[in-house]
Amino acid sequence: MPFIGNQPALSYTSFAKQDFTTSATTSYTLDHPVANENEIALFINFVRQEPTTAYTASGTTLTLTSATSASDDMYCVFLGKAVQTVNPPNGSVGTAQIADLAITSGKLASGVLPTNTPAFEATITTEQNPADGTDTKINFDNETFDTDGAYDTTNKRFTVPSGQAGKYHFYCDACIGGSQNSDLTQSYIYVYKNGVKTTLRAHFNTNLNGNGRYYQLTLGTTMQLVAGDYIEMFGRADLNAGTVEIRTPESRFGGYKIIE
Numbered sequence: 001m002p003f004i005g006n007q008p009a010l011s012y013t014s015f016a017k018q019d020f021t022t023s024a025t026t027s028y029t030l031d032h033p034v035a036n037e038n039e040i041a042l043f044i045n046f047v048r049q050e051p052t053t054a055y056t057a058s059g060t061t062l063t064l065t066s067a068t069s070a071s072d073d074m075y076c077v078f079l080g081k082a083v084q085t086v087n088p089p090n091g092s093v094g095t096a097q098i099a100d101l102a103i104t105s106g107k108l109a110s111g112v113l114p115t116n117t118p119a120f121e122a123t124i125t126t127e128q129n130p131a132d133g134t135d136t137k138i139n140f141d142n143e144t145f146d147t148d149g150a151y152d153t154t155n156k157r158f159t160v161p162s163g164q165a166g167k168y169h170f171y172c173d174a175c176i177g178g179s180q181n182s183d184l185t186q187s188y189i190y191v192y193k194n195g196v197k198t199t200l201r202a203h204f205n206t207n208l209n210g211n212g213r214y215y216q217l218t219l220g221t222t223m224q225l226v227a228g229d230y231i232e233m234f235g236r237a238d239l240n241a242g243t244v245e246i247r248t249p250e251s252r253f254g255g256y257k258i259i260e
Contacts (some may be wrong), residue, residue, distance in 0.1 A: 003172065005183065006038055010169070015077050015079065016031070016032060016074060016077070017075060017076070017077050017078070018030065018032075018076050019074075019075045020030045020074040020075060022068040022069065022070055022071075022072040022073070023066045023068065023069075023070050024067070024068065024069055024070065025067055026063055026064040026066070026067045026068075027061070027062070027063055027064075028062040028063075029060050029061065029062070029066070030057065030059075030060040030061070030062050030076070032060070032078055032160040033059045033060050034057050034060075034078070035057070035058075036051075036057060036058060037043075037051040037052055037055055037056045037058075038079075038203060038215050039057070039078065040057055040076045040077065040078055040079060041076065041077045041079055042054070042055050042062075042072070042074070042075075042076045043073075043075055043076065043077075044068065044072055044074045045072055045073050045074075046073065046206070046214045052220060053065065053067075053220075062076070062103055065120075067118075068112040069183050070165075071124075071253050072197065074258045075080060075107075076123070084107075096123050100140045101107045101133070101148060101216070102182065107250075111118075112136075114259045115259070116256040116257055116258065117132065117147040117148060117257060118146075118147055118148035118150045118158075118160075118161060118164055118257055119143075119145070119146075119147045119148075119254075119255070119256035119258075120143065120145060120146040120147065120148075120150060120151040120158060120254055120255060121142050121143070121144040121145055121252060121253070121254030122140035122141070122142060122144060122146075122151055122153065122156075122251075122252065122253050122254065123140060123142045123144060123248065123251065123254065124138065124139055124140055124246065124248035124249070124251045125139075125142045125248060126139070126141075126143070126245075126248065127245055127246065127247055127248055128244075128245070128246040129243050129245060130235075130236075130237075130244050130246070131244065132238065132243075132244055133232045133236065133237075133238050133239075134236060135190065135197070135235075135236050136234060136235055136236065136246075137192075137232055137233070137234050138156070138172075138174060138189070138233045138234060138235045138246055138251065138253065139156060139158055139246075140153075140156050140233065140251070140253040141153045141156060141218055141253070142161045143144060144254075145251070148161050148164070150164075156233075157230045157231060157232045158170075158230060158231045158232075158255055158260055159228065159229070159230040159231075160225045160226065160228060160229045160230070161227065162227045163227065163228055164227060164257060165225060165226040166224070166225070166257050166260060167222055167223070167224055167225075167257070167258040167260060168222065168223060168224075168225050168231075168255055168256065168257050168258065169220065169221070169222045169253060169255060169256060169258055170191060170220070170221055170222075170223075170231055170253075170254070170255035171218075171231050171253075171255065172201075172217075172218070172219045172220075172221065172251075172252070172253045172254075173216065173217070173218050173250065173251060173252050174189045174216075174217050174219075174233070174235050174246060174250075174251040174253075175206075175214055175215070175216050175217075175246070175247040175250035175251055176188075176189070176214070176215060176235050176236075176237045176244070176245070176246050176247070177213045177214030177215055177237060177244075177245055177247070178213055178215060178237060178239040178241075178242040178243065178244060178245060179242040179243040179244075180213065180241060180242035181212075181213045182212065182213065182240075183213065183236075183239045183240045183241045184201065184212050184213055184214065184237060184239055184240075185238045185239065185240060186203060186213065186237075187202070187203050187213075187215045187217060187235070187236065187237045187238070188200060188201065188202045188203075188217070188235065188237075189201050189202075189217045189219050189233060189234065189236075190233070190234045190236075191219065191221055191234070192231070192232040192233070192234055193223065193229060193230075193231055193234075194229055194230060195232075197234070198223070199219060199220075199221040201217050201218065201219035203215040203217060214245070216250060217221050217228055217235075219227060222258065230250055231255065233253045
């Protein structure tokens with residue numbers, strides 16, 4: 001039907017209920033005043049009582065025809081008093097009641113949405129000079145960031161934390177070469193998983209008369225991991241002469257968990 005003014009908010013109605021602590025008496029006090037006994041439904045030991053005959057009520061005074069005992073269970077429902085609220089009852093709202101695209105990020109508690117963590121990145125603080133032609137763990141000993149404390153700068157490895165199994169993406173940039181011009185023939189970086197060589201990125205010089213000195217290798221890989229799996233980066237350079245150099249600050253190693 002039409003109305004004047006602002007449209008009232010939708011309300012949810014429930015009848016007020018009062019439980020009594022019984023004793024050997026006929027007199028009780030109501031939580032809410034009533035005009036007469038017909039505005040409440042009185043139950044004693046789960047049996048509804050007849051208004052006027054079994055009880056009378058006026059204001060907040062409830063008078064019984066017969067006294068109760070301490071062992072009786074007695075309560076009333078206020079038929080003339082409906083308690084209203086603009087808040088729906090707990091558990092009453094489903095997805096059908098929520099408009100599409102209505103929920104914003106500001107309404108979500110912190111940590112509800114998944115994130116790309118654990119995540120880390122590490123760099124080299126000191127140039128490495130491993131043996132020529134030898135696979136060597138790259139000394140990524142300086143954390144740029146480490147969200148879950150899962151990267152170990154002592155062992156230079158990332159370990160999947162408990163409860164964080166899933167798909168992970170790892171990346172590595174490493175500048176590997178030699179101490180003299182035209183002596184680098186080939187260079188490599190490898191991903192080691194649990195101490196076993198897996199993904200490889202390599203650069204080969206096919207013209208030995210035109211060898212270089214350094215080569216910037218870039219590697220990216222995604223793998224399924226479980227808690228306790230650990231990932232390390234290894235490098236290698238094959239030289240004609242001179243000393244192998246794994247350089248800083250051009251080298252970095254990082255990774256993060258993929259949201260699924």
